[in-house]
Amino acid sequence: MADLRLTGVKKDYGGHSVIKGVDLEIRDGEFVVFVGPSGCGKSTLLRMIAGLEEISDGTLDIGGKRANDLSPRDRGIAMVFQSYALYPHLTVAENMGFGLSLRKTPRAEATARVARAAEILQITHLLDRKPSQLSGGQRQRVAIGRAIVREPSVFLFDEPLSNLDAALRMDMRMEIARLHRDLGATMIYVTHDQVEAMTLADRIVVLNGGIVQQVGRPIDLFRDPCNAFVAGFIGSPRMNFLPVTVDSLSGGMAQVSAAGVGPVAVAAGRITMPGPAILSIRPQALKPDQAADRSPLHGHVVLLERMGTETVVNLRLHSGQSVLAVVPGDLELQPGQDITFSFAPADVRLFPASDLPDQPGTPH
Numbered sequence: 001m002a003d004l005r006l007t008g009v010k011k012d013y014g015g016h017s018v019i020k021g022v023d024l025e026i027r028d029g030e031f032v033v034f035v036g037p038s039g040c041g042k043s044t045l046l047r048m049i050a051g052l053e054e055i056s057d058g059t060l061d062i063g064g065k066r067a068n069d070l071s072p073r074d075r076g077i078a079m080v081f082q083s084y085a086l087y088p089h090l091t092v093a094e095n096m097g098f099g100l101s102l103r104k105t106p107r108a109e110a111t112a113r114v115a116r117a118a119e120i121l122q123i124t125h126l127l128d129r130k131p132s133q134l135s136g137g138q139r140q141r142v143a144i145g146r147a148i149v150r151e152p153s154v155f156l157f158d159e160p161l162s163n164l165d166a167a168l169r170m171d172m173r174m175e176i177a178r179l180h181r182d183l184g185a186t187m188i189y190v191t192h193d194q195v196e197a198m199t200l201a202d203r204i205v206v207l208n209g210g211i212v213q214q215v216g217r218p219i220d221l222f223r224d225p226c227n228a229f230v231a232g233f234i235g236s237p238r239m240n241f242l243p244v245t246v247d248s249l250s251g252g253m254a255q256v257s258a259a260g261v262g263p264v265a266v267a268a269g270r271i272t273m274p275g276p277a278i279l280s281i282r283p284q285a286l287k288p289d290q291a292a293d294r295s296p297l298h299g300h301v302v303l304l305e306r307m308g309t310e311t312v313v314n315l316r317l318h319s320g321q322s323v324l325a326v327v328p329g330d331l332e333l334q335p336g337q338d339i340t341f342s343f344a345p346a347d348v349r350l351f352p353a354s355d356l357p358d359q360p361g362t363p364h
């Protein structure tokens with residue numbers, strides 16, 4: 001069993017708090033991805049699970065046993081680093097088997113495990129080469145192979161694909177997904193990459209400033225972010241945030257208005273009082289037409305980013321606010337043209353203005 005439980009886990013560096021009390025359960029066999037802005041504590045949390053950083057406060061249980069004071073090698077965990085961390089003077093086979101020889105695994109068994117991992121990763125033909133004779137993608141396979149041979153119950157990945165080019169990242173992403181399916185091991189993965197997080201994760205943990213903002217299935221975070229931070233962090237292109245005024249509240253609905261928006265009735269969410277608020281609208285939820293049951297936004301096209309099947313439209317509303325919309329790639333649009341987009345009230349979310357204190361038009 002390799003379920004993990006973090007209870008009130010904290011990390012301080014010399015009185016500076018970087019992880020501020022994390023409670024999290026990770027189920028056996030689950031693929032969990034940590035995301036968040038640079039410096040939010042993703043790697044620190046991962047390294048505490050690995051045993052590479054001491055836990056300042058709180059409890060880490062692995063497989064139902066307290067692991068705070070276990071050495072890294074006794075945790076049943078293997079970690080794959082962004083930098084690959086291969087020994088240049090050893091062959092691929094020796095790199096992969098290095099941890100096993102340290103643990104005095106019988107030679108025949110070590111050789112068999114290396115051969116099996118090489119087969120899984122399709123690098124059998126590279127076993128006699130040195131790291132300098134490998135491409136970046138091949139080196140990353142060796143680093144993953146070195147983790148596999150240890151037969152850990154938990155794999156930790158710290159941005160393993162960030163040194164690879166886009167095409168290779170996609171191949172390796174699929175490879176890691178297949179590995180998870182085949183091995184059935186618990187995997188915890190840190191990334192900056194939205195696509196990796198959305199496609200690999202059973203659940204995503206969004207961190208900000210050492211605090212867990214939300215934990216959930218990718219689709220749930222995308223559709224129902226709990227606050228404006230998560231709404232802005234998950235999804236690409238980035239969420240639009242419009243400052244609005246809540247004029248009245250009734251039966252869980254808020255009547256909102258703003259220059260160039262509404263009035264429109266939307267779900268009140270966490271809003272309990274009339275006053276300033278933020279309306280969030282995904283670029284994909286804006287349609288370049290105006291239907292009776294949709295709410296209009298009037299503006300003009302500033303910039304078009306043609307991606308092929310779709311185009312990202314950067315428009316400026318009459319209120320001066322910039323907004324992004326995603327439209328089909330074959331839609332004829334020109335910079336400078338006046339345009340009306342519209343949204344369905346069910347597709348937007350309302351958040352307190354205090355969620356985004358630097359939002360123009362909202363109080364500080």
Ligand SMILES: Nc1ncnc2c1ncn2[C@@H]1O[C@H](COP(=O)(O)OP(=O)(O)OP(=O)(O)O)[C@@H](O)[C@H]1O
Pocket residue numbers: 013018036037038039040041042043044045
């Ligand atoms: N050894 C250390 N001593 C002091 N502060 C540290 C140490 N290691 C990390 N920090 C601080 O802890 C915070 C979290 O760092 P961490 O590397 O976990 O962030 P991250 O979310 O993984 O960032 P990135 O995405 O940039 O890798 C940062 O403010 C960092 O400066």
